[in-house]
Amino acid sequence: MFTEVMRYILDLGPTVMLPMVIILFSVCLGMKIGDAFKSGLHIGIGFVGIGLVIGLMLESIGPAAKAMAENFQIGLEVVDVGWPGSSPMTWASQMALVAIPVAIGVNILMLIARLTRVVNVDIWNIWHMTFTGAFVHIATGSYWLGILGVMIHAAFVYKLGDWFSRDTRNFFQLEGIAVPHGTSAYMGPIAVLVDTLIEKTPGLRRIHFSADDVQKRFGAFGEPVTVGFIMGIVIGLLAHYDLKGVLQLGVKTGAVMLLMPRVIKPIMDGLNPIAKHARKRLQAKFGGQEFLIGLDPALLLGQTSVVSASLLFIPLTLLVAVLLPGNKVLPFGDLATIGFFVAMAVAVHQGNLFRTLISGILIMSITLWIATQTIGLHTQLAANAGALKAGGQVASMDQGGSPLTYLLIQLLTWQNVTALVVIGAVYGLGVVLTWRRARQPDAAQPDANVPLSESPSITK
Numbered sequence: 001m002f003t004e005v006m007r008y009i010l011d012l013g014p015t016v017m018l019p020m021v022i023i024l025f026s027v028c029l030g031m032k033i034g035d036a037f038k039s040g041l042h043i044g045i046g047f048v049g050i051g052l053v054i055g056l057m058l059e060s061i062g063p064a065a066k067a068m069a070e071n072f073q074i075g076l077e078v079v080d081v082g083w084p085g086s087s088p089m090t091w092a093s094q095m096a097l098v099a100i101p102v103a104i105g106v107n108i109l110m111l112i113a114r115l116t117r118v119v120n121v122d123i124w125n126i127w128h129m130t131f132t133g134a135f136v137h138i139a140t141g142s143y144w145l146g147i148l149g150v151m152i153h154a155a156f157v158y159k160l161g162d163w164f165s166r167d168t169r170n171f172f173q174l175e176g177i178a179v180p181h182g183t184s185a186y187m188g189p190i191a192v193l194v195d196t197l198i199e200k201t202p203g204l205r206r207i208h209f210s211a212d213d214v215q216k217r218f219g220a221f222g223e224p225v226t227v228g229f230i231m232g233i234v235i236g237l238l239a240h241y242d243l244k245g246v247l248q249l250g251v252k253t254g255a256v257m258l259l260m261p262r263v264i265k266p267i268m269d270g271l272n273p274i275a276k277h278a279r280k281r282l283q284a285k286f287g288g289q290e291f292l293i294g295l296d297p298a299l300l301l302g303q304t305s306v307v308s309a310s311l312l313f314i315p316l317t318l319l320v321a322v323l324l325p326g327n328k329v330l331p332f333g334d335l336a337t338i339g340f341f342v343a344m345a346v347a348v349h350q351g352n353l354f355r356t357l358i359s360g361i362l363i364m365s366i367t368l369w370i371a372t373q374t375i376g377l378h379t380q381l382a383a384n385a386g387a388l389k390a391g392g393q394v395a396s397m398d399q400g401g402s403p404l405t406y407l408l409i410q411l412l413t414w415q416n417v418t419a420l421v422v423i424g425a426v427y428g429l430g431v432v433l434t435w436r437r438a439r440q441p442d443a444a445q446p447d448a449n450v451p452l453s454e455s456p457s458i459t460k
Contacts, residue, residue: 013124014047014124014125014296015044015047015048015051016044017123017124018043018044018047018121018122018123018124018296019040019041019043019044019047019270020040021121021122021123022036022039022040022043022121022270022274023036023037023039023040025121025274025278026039026040026274026277026278029277029278029281029282030277030281031273031274031277035273036274038270039269039270039271039273039274040270041270042266042267042269042270043266043267043270043271045266046263046264046265046266046267046268046269046270047267047296047298049259049262049263049264049266050260050263050264050267050298050301052263053256053259053260053263056252056255056256056259057253057256057335057336057337060232060248060249060252060253061235061249061252061253061314061335061336062332062335062336063239064235064236064238064239064241064249065235065239065314065318065331065332065335066332067239067240067241068235068238068239068315068318069318069330071238071239071240076321076322076327076328076329076330077328077330077393078328078329078330078372078375078393078394078395079329079330079332079333079394079395080329080330080331080332080333080334080335080371080395080396080397080400081332081333081382081394081395081396082332082333082334082335082336082337082396082397082398083182083333083334083337083396083398083399084333085333085387085394085396086131086378086396086398086399086400087127088385088387089381089382089384089385089387090127090130090131090134090381090399091127091130092384092385092386092387093130093134093137093381093384093385094134094137094143094146094384095130095133095134095137095143095146095147095150096127096130096134098147098150099126099129099130099133099147099150100123100126100130102129102147102150102151102154103120103126103129103130103150103151103154104120104123104126106151106154106155106158107119107120107154107158110155110158114289115155115158115159116158116159116161116162117161117162117165117178117289117290117291117292118158118161118162118178118180118291118292118293118294119278119282119291119292119293119294120158120161120180120294121293121294121295122181122294122295122296124296125181125182125296126154128153128157128181128182128399129150129153129154129157130150131399131402131405132149132150132152132153132399132402132404132405132408133146133147133149133150133153134146134381135149135374135377135381135405135409136148136149136405136408136409136412137149138377138380138381138384139377139409139412139413140409140412140413145412149405149408152408153404153405153408156186156404157180157181157185157186158180158294160180160185160186160188160189160434161178161179161180161185161292161294162178162292162438163188163434163435163437163438164178164179164185164188164344164347164434164438165178165292166438166442167188167344167347167348168300168347170442171303171346171347171350171351172299172300172303172347174299175275176275176276176278176279176291176292176293177271177275177292177293177294177295177299178292178293178294178295179294179295179296179297179299179300179344180294181294181296181297182296182297182340182398182399183297183340183341183367183397183398183399183402184297184300184340184341184343184344185297185344186402186403186404187341187342187344187345187363187367188344188345188348188434189427189430189431189433189434190345190359190362190363190366190403190426190427190430191342191344191345191348191349191356191359191363191430192348192430192433192434192437193359193426193429193430193433194345194355194358194359194362195348195349195355195359196433198355198358207352207354208352208354209352209353209354210305210351210352210353225254225255225257225258226254227257227308227311228253228254228255228256228257228258228307228311229250229251229253229254229257230250231253231311231312231314232246232249232250232251232252232253232254232311233246233247233249233250234315235249235253235314235315236248236249236250238315253311256307256311257304257307257308257311260301260302260307261302261303261304261307262302263302264298264299264301264302265302267298267299268299271293271295271299274293275293278291278293279291279293297340297343298340300339300340300343300344300347301339301340301343303343303346305346305351305353305356306339306342306343306346307339308353309339309342309345309346309353309356309360310338310339310342312353312357313338313341313342313360313364314335314338316357316360316361316364317331317335317338317364317368318331318335320361320364320365320368321364321368324365324368324369326369326372327368327369327372328372328375328395329368329371329372329375329395329397331368331397333396333397334396334397334398337398340398341360341363341364341367341397341398342356342359342360342363345359345360345363366401366403366423366426366427367397367401367402368397368401369401370400370401370402370403370406370423371395371396371397371400371401372395373406373416373419374395374400374401374405374406374409375393375394375395377409378393378394378395378396378400379392379393379394382394403423403427404427406419406423407420407423407424407427410424
């Protein structure tokens, strides 16, 4: 009975499940039921809007990316199913039902021990932690080690939420919010490593251009909607579309640039009163301790520089896939949500698209290489879920290409010691630098953007 109830709740999806959890969370903290319901409904509507815009990208850019791969004879064997394909497989795994209470338990213990300030209410995205547990279970054959994998992933990303809270506050203007999930969180340390190296490189550290710089220099032709249109035109031409197809793709990518920040606004309208009330009540109850509400990285996608980087990295990711030695994965399912991979990098680099370009290429290279190494595990996960065609193979960039998951598997199996040492050294250094960066005094950030609620792209 319990299993059936949990399956039913999970099948509701994030657009229903997340508002329900947030409403219950708000009421438990003493918020009026009417206000909690209104805020939760706004959040659900915002996520529906995000889904529609991402769906538009999947329907338009997905086929274009596939056509580009065919035109340039990209011989990559395994298609990236993306998070839309990976998450249902994960929820169907043996690790799924136990992962939610385990992840919540880790959060509570860390809050009691004051090891984190993140109060995670985004239950849906526990699938990321579940994915790690499922992979560890398959790789080692041990269910208990799989649970350990869930615990380690949970503890680590809650700390990432703490360490990047300054970025979510100052750059994205998300007061009292943390993003302890997904590729945005675990790829952040790579961006910190790149930023540190650039700062120590004379010449490179002086190079700066951002979406705002483009708009100021080119006027109407530099506005996000125009840039999106031009990027769509370029992608359409590379896909060898006819004139009609090229123009239609251009308009659709321009629409993405315009609509994505606007569909984020209902989420912010719902979150602001909840976050303020939650912080006030929790701080009063726990002696003034500051808390952060852990939420979905989709909140980061409305920032103009993130949307620009997302569109820029669609063709770039395909190029990286072609040039990366040993890669077997054709980016597809995650192309529409490529912004998740670089969102935190954009914040770390303060909107500097030059630095984001460098760290993004490194992020995509590591992601695709790891995704190639985990094809066997991912295929087994799909087979266990009954989602595998005879003789087929699957892979994913999101989670399937996670350094955290891969390093944990290698530590437990020692199948590829060289990869463990190399990736462990690079990623470990990034994590150490991220920890040190978070400990530095909070300084004013002149390049921080105006709040989303005051952004011209929303209020127009």
